[in-house]
Amino acid sequence: MIKRSYYIFVLVFTLFSCDNLIVKKENQEEVLQEKWKEIDKNQVDEPPLFEACKQASEEEQKRCFQETINKHIGDYLSDHTITVQEAINDTVWVPLLITKEGDIILEDFLVPDIITSQIPDFKDILEESIEQLPDIEPAHTRSTPVNTRYKLPLVIRIN
Template identity: 30%
Template sequence: MRYFLGFLFVLMLTSCEYFNVKKTSSEAILKEELQTFNWNDVDEYPSFSACDSLTVKNDVKECFQKILTSHISDFLQKEIIIVSKDVSDTIVLNFKVSETGNLKLIDAKINAVTREEIPNIESLLTKSLDSLPKIFPATKHGQQVTTAFKLPIIVKVN
């Protein structure tokens, strides 16, 4: 019986370690959370009001790109562009949508022949963005965030 009480006493002393609660600071929790974020992906992509009825994330992205592409293409088709050679180029536009929903053209990868034939192509592209409908910015964890993306535009002028 004495051994049993001794064993029980030792067991009680060592078992208290299992009930200790570790205190973690909010800074440590924040640091751990920030390391698990995927900074290259957002919860919701930027969108236009025409894309509101869509619920699937990739459908919203495609809708946004489709509206933006058609808007730029429609604008360029309305412009009178005179060229001496036929121009057929795929222009890659780099955009940034701010957390307030402002769209800005960062740069455009344009072929040298296209630049030579249409010297004001970048100003036309920038001007086409002025009449866009309201853009709702991307969100990540409930916060509006700035996003960058690339969009190819096919330009054909005869």
């Protein structure tokens, strides 16, 4: 009797535990979609870098990137003779797209009225300065080059 009960117990236990022993095959599409949701699409592992910024620490690279662009644009604007009737002290947020190919594109943006009225070709000058920026390495996410957008503050002070 005990032997029979033992066999019945083993048989019942085996029947109910078989589901846990079978290896379930996961659908690759479902796994891919799940991993894609985990990625933060607003963060990059490596920011875009100018050659001069590659040696900087990770914390300094973003600041170096911004300073390089601001210095280049500032130098370019100071090379142009700009005459104004009123003093200008304003900040323009410059929207840049850095493509995964390493191109820098100035996106469309609104220029404050005081700048537009006194420097009508401001956007053209800014676009020329962006075109003359040094070569840049694109941002990377998981070792893959990606497009990134930045809005950099450009302070315009003309007396």
